[in-house]
Amino acid sequence: EAEVAQSPRYKITEKSQAVAFWCDPISGHATLYWYRQILGQGPELLVQFQDESVVDDSQLPKDRFSAERLKGVDSTLKIQPAELGDSAMYLCASSSLGDTQYFGPGTRLTVL
Protein backbone atom coordinates (compact mmCIF):
# COMPACT_ATOMS: atom_id res chain seq x y z
CA GLU A 1 0.00 0.00 0.00
CA ALA A 2 1.40 3.39 -1.01
CA GLU A 3 2.23 5.76 1.83
CA VAL A 4 3.28 9.34 2.38
CA ALA A 5 6.93 9.47 3.42
CA GLN A 6 8.38 12.09 5.75
CA SER A 7 11.83 12.72 7.12
CA PRO A 8 13.29 13.14 9.58
CA ARG A 9 10.90 11.49 12.04
CA TYR A 10 12.35 13.44 14.95
CA LYS A 11 14.27 16.72 15.09
CA ILE A 12 15.71 18.52 18.09
CA THR A 13 17.07 22.00 17.54
CA GLU A 14 17.91 25.13 19.46
CA LYS A 15 15.90 28.30 19.05
CA SER A 16 17.11 30.63 16.30
CA GLN A 17 18.41 27.68 14.25
CA ALA A 18 17.03 26.67 10.87
CA VAL A 19 15.19 23.38 10.34
CA ALA A 20 13.79 21.67 7.27
CA PHE A 21 11.33 18.85 6.79
CA TRP A 22 10.82 16.73 3.69
CA CYS A 23 7.71 15.04 2.35
CA ASP A 24 7.22 12.60 -0.52
CA PRO A 25 3.49 12.18 -1.28
CA ILE A 26 1.79 9.11 -2.65
CA SER A 27 2.74 8.72 -6.30
CA GLY A 28 0.39 10.58 -8.61
CA HIS A 29 -1.18 12.73 -5.90
CA ALA A 30 -1.32 16.29 -7.18
CA THR A 31 -2.43 17.91 -3.94
CA LEU A 32 -0.05 18.16 -1.00
CA TYR A 33 -0.75 19.62 2.43
CA TRP A 34 1.44 20.58 5.40
CA TYR A 35 -0.28 20.60 8.79
CA ARG A 36 1.02 21.45 12.25
CA GLN A 37 -0.30 19.54 15.25
CA ILE A 38 0.37 20.87 18.73
CA LEU A 39 0.25 18.20 21.41
CA GLY A 40 -3.33 17.56 22.51
CA GLN A 41 -4.90 19.41 19.57
CA GLY A 42 -6.10 18.65 16.06
CA PRO A 43 -3.89 19.38 13.05
CA GLU A 44 -4.07 22.84 11.49
CA LEU A 45 -3.21 23.57 7.86
CA LEU A 46 -0.05 25.55 7.15
CA VAL A 47 0.05 25.33 3.36
CA GLN A 48 -1.65 23.52 0.49
CA PHE A 49 -0.11 22.86 -2.93
CA GLN A 50 -1.81 21.92 -6.16
CA ASP A 51 1.03 20.50 -8.25
CA GLU A 52 3.80 23.09 -7.79
CA SER A 53 1.48 26.02 -7.01
CA VAL A 54 0.48 27.26 -3.57
CA VAL A 55 -3.32 27.41 -3.28
CA ASP A 56 -3.63 28.22 0.43
CA ASP A 57 -0.95 29.59 2.73
CA SER A 58 -3.18 31.88 4.74
CA GLN A 59 -2.15 30.30 8.06
CA LEU A 60 1.58 30.05 7.27
CA PRO A 61 3.74 32.42 9.39
CA LYS A 62 5.57 33.76 6.40
CA ASP A 63 8.13 35.72 8.38
CA ARG A 64 9.79 32.47 9.42
CA PHE A 65 8.17 29.60 7.51
CA SER A 66 8.59 28.75 3.83
CA ALA A 67 7.45 25.84 1.72
CA GLU A 68 8.22 24.71 -1.78
CA ARG A 69 7.25 21.96 -4.18
CA LEU A 70 9.45 22.79 -7.14
CA LYS A 71 8.64 19.90 -9.48
CA GLY A 72 5.18 19.21 -8.18
CA VAL A 73 6.23 15.99 -6.45
CA ASP A 74 8.08 16.12 -3.13
CA SER A 75 8.04 19.14 -0.86
CA THR A 76 10.17 20.87 1.76
CA LEU A 77 8.96 22.94 4.72
CA LYS A 78 11.52 25.23 6.34
CA ILE A 79 11.55 27.22 9.56
CA GLN A 80 14.12 29.95 10.07
CA PRO A 81 14.65 30.93 12.81
CA ALA A 82 12.95 28.33 14.97
CA GLU A 83 11.17 29.52 18.12
CA LEU A 84 10.17 27.63 21.26
CA GLY A 85 6.52 27.80 20.21
CA ASP A 86 7.27 25.88 17.02
CA SER A 87 7.62 22.62 18.96
CA ALA A 88 4.95 20.39 17.44
CA MET A 89 4.31 17.50 15.06
CA TYR A 90 4.55 18.53 11.42
CA LEU A 91 2.34 16.37 9.23
CA CYS A 92 2.31 16.03 5.48
CA ALA A 93 -0.75 14.74 3.64
CA SER A 94 -1.60 14.14 0.00
CA SER A 95 -4.70 13.56 -2.04
CA SER A 96 -5.63 12.66 -5.58
CA LEU A 97 -8.82 13.75 -7.31
CA GLY A 98 -11.05 12.91 -4.35
CA ASP A 99 -11.45 14.39 -0.90
CA THR A 100 -9.49 11.78 1.04
CA GLN A 101 -6.27 13.09 2.53
CA TYR A 102 -3.65 10.51 3.43
CA PHE A 103 -1.25 11.49 6.17
CA GLY A 104 2.38 10.60 6.66
CA PRO A 105 3.93 9.61 10.01
CA GLY A 106 4.96 13.20 10.79
CA THR A 107 8.11 14.91 12.05
CA ARG A 108 8.23 15.61 15.77
CA LEU A 109 10.07 18.92 16.29
CA THR A 110 11.43 19.95 19.65
CA VAL A 111 12.89 23.45 19.98
CA LEU A 112 15.13 23.99 23.02
Next chain:
Amino acid sequence: QQQVKQSPQSLIVQKGGISIINCAYENTAFDYFPWYQQFPGKGPALLIAIRPDVSEKKEGRFTISFNKSAKQFSLHIMDSQPGDSATYFCAASLARSRLTFGEGTQLTVNP
Protein backbone atom coordinates in the same frame (compact mmCIF):
# COMPACT_ATOMS: atom_id res chain seq x y z
CA GLN B 1 -12.28 30.57 15.03
CA GLN B 2 -13.11 27.00 15.96
CA GLN B 3 -15.51 25.77 13.28
CA VAL B 4 -15.72 22.15 14.42
CA LYS B 5 -16.41 21.35 18.06
CA GLN B 6 -15.88 17.81 19.35
CA SER B 7 -16.98 16.08 22.54
CA PRO B 8 -16.20 14.43 24.85
CA GLN B 9 -12.53 15.26 25.33
CA SER B 10 -11.95 11.78 26.77
CA LEU B 11 -13.98 8.60 26.91
CA ILE B 12 -13.56 5.33 28.76
CA VAL B 13 -15.61 2.28 27.77
CA GLN B 14 -15.52 -1.40 28.57
CA LYS B 15 -14.60 -4.01 25.99
CA GLY B 16 -17.66 -4.87 23.95
CA GLY B 17 -19.37 -1.57 24.67
CA ILE B 18 -20.39 1.23 22.32
CA SER B 19 -18.21 4.33 21.98
CA ILE B 20 -19.93 7.51 20.82
CA ILE B 21 -18.13 10.71 19.85
CA ASN B 22 -19.97 13.84 18.74
CA CYS B 23 -19.08 16.79 16.55
CA ALA B 24 -20.83 20.02 15.63
CA TYR B 25 -19.88 22.33 12.78
CA GLU B 26 -20.69 25.92 11.89
CA ASN B 27 -20.00 26.28 8.18
CA THR B 28 -22.99 24.96 6.23
CA ALA B 29 -20.88 24.91 3.06
CA PHE B 30 -18.76 22.00 4.30
CA ASP B 31 -19.29 19.03 1.97
CA TYR B 32 -17.06 16.29 3.36
CA PHE B 33 -16.88 14.94 6.92
CA PRO B 34 -14.17 12.37 7.74
CA TRP B 35 -13.16 10.74 10.99
CA TYR B 36 -9.49 10.02 11.65
CA GLN B 37 -7.86 7.68 14.16
CA GLN B 38 -4.45 8.57 15.57
CA PHE B 39 -2.15 6.46 17.70
CA PRO B 40 0.63 8.11 19.76
CA GLY B 41 3.55 9.18 17.60
CA LYS B 42 1.74 8.35 14.37
CA GLY B 43 -0.04 10.36 11.71
CA PRO B 44 -3.85 10.38 11.52
CA ALA B 45 -5.39 7.52 9.54
CA LEU B 46 -8.74 7.83 7.79
CA LEU B 47 -11.40 5.70 9.46
CA ILE B 48 -14.62 6.55 7.68
CA ALA B 49 -16.14 9.57 5.92
CA ILE B 50 -19.55 10.87 4.90
CA ARG B 51 -21.10 13.53 2.67
CA PRO B 52 -24.09 15.68 3.74
CA ASP B 53 -26.51 14.02 1.33
CA VAL B 54 -26.36 10.80 3.38
CA SER B 55 -27.70 10.43 6.94
CA GLU B 56 -25.75 7.34 7.92
CA LYS B 57 -22.76 5.32 6.74
CA LYS B 58 -21.55 2.05 8.18
CA GLU B 59 -18.24 0.27 7.66
CA GLY B 60 -17.74 -2.77 9.85
CA ARG B 61 -17.95 -1.74 13.49
CA PHE B 62 -17.81 1.99 12.65
CA THR B 63 -20.89 4.10 11.85
CA ILE B 64 -21.24 7.80 11.11
CA SER B 65 -24.60 9.42 11.81
CA PHE B 66 -25.15 12.79 10.14
CA ASN B 67 -27.80 15.39 10.99
CA LYS B 68 -27.64 18.21 8.46
CA SER B 69 -30.35 20.37 10.03
CA ALA B 70 -28.65 20.25 13.42
CA LYS B 71 -25.17 20.61 11.87
CA GLN B 72 -23.98 17.63 13.87
CA PHE B 73 -22.39 14.29 13.14
CA SER B 74 -21.21 11.45 15.32
CA LEU B 75 -19.04 8.35 15.29
CA HIS B 76 -20.29 5.13 16.82
CA ILE B 77 -17.86 2.28 17.48
CA MET B 78 -19.71 -0.95 18.14
CA ASP B 79 -18.18 -3.82 20.12
CA SER B 80 -15.28 -1.60 21.19
CA GLN B 81 -11.94 -3.39 21.57
CA PRO B 82 -8.75 -2.50 23.50
CA GLY B 83 -7.04 -2.06 20.13
CA ASP B 84 -9.45 0.81 19.41
CA SER B 85 -7.80 2.85 22.18
CA ALA B 86 -6.53 5.93 20.36
CA THR B 87 -7.35 9.59 19.74
CA TYR B 88 -10.20 10.22 17.33
CA PHE B 89 -10.63 13.41 15.34
CA CYS B 90 -13.63 14.57 13.38
CA ALA B 91 -12.99 16.96 10.53
CA ALA B 92 -14.76 18.87 7.78
CA SER B 93 -13.74 20.37 4.47
CA LEU B 94 -15.11 22.23 1.49
CA ALA B 95 -14.32 21.38 -2.11
CA ARG B 96 -11.08 19.46 -1.38
CA SER B 97 -9.59 22.34 0.58
CA ARG B 98 -8.09 22.24 4.06
CA LEU B 99 -9.47 19.86 6.68
CA THR B 100 -10.76 21.68 9.76
CA PHE B 101 -10.30 19.32 12.69
CA GLY B 102 -12.08 19.02 16.02
CA GLU B 103 -10.12 19.05 19.26
CA GLY B 104 -9.90 15.26 19.49
CA THR B 105 -11.29 12.56 21.79
CA GLN B 106 -8.98 10.23 23.67
CA LEU B 107 -10.70 6.84 23.77
CA THR B 108 -9.67 4.15 26.25
CA VAL B 109 -11.23 0.70 25.99
CA ASN B 110 -10.68 -1.36 29.11
CA PRO B 111 -10.31 -5.14 28.75
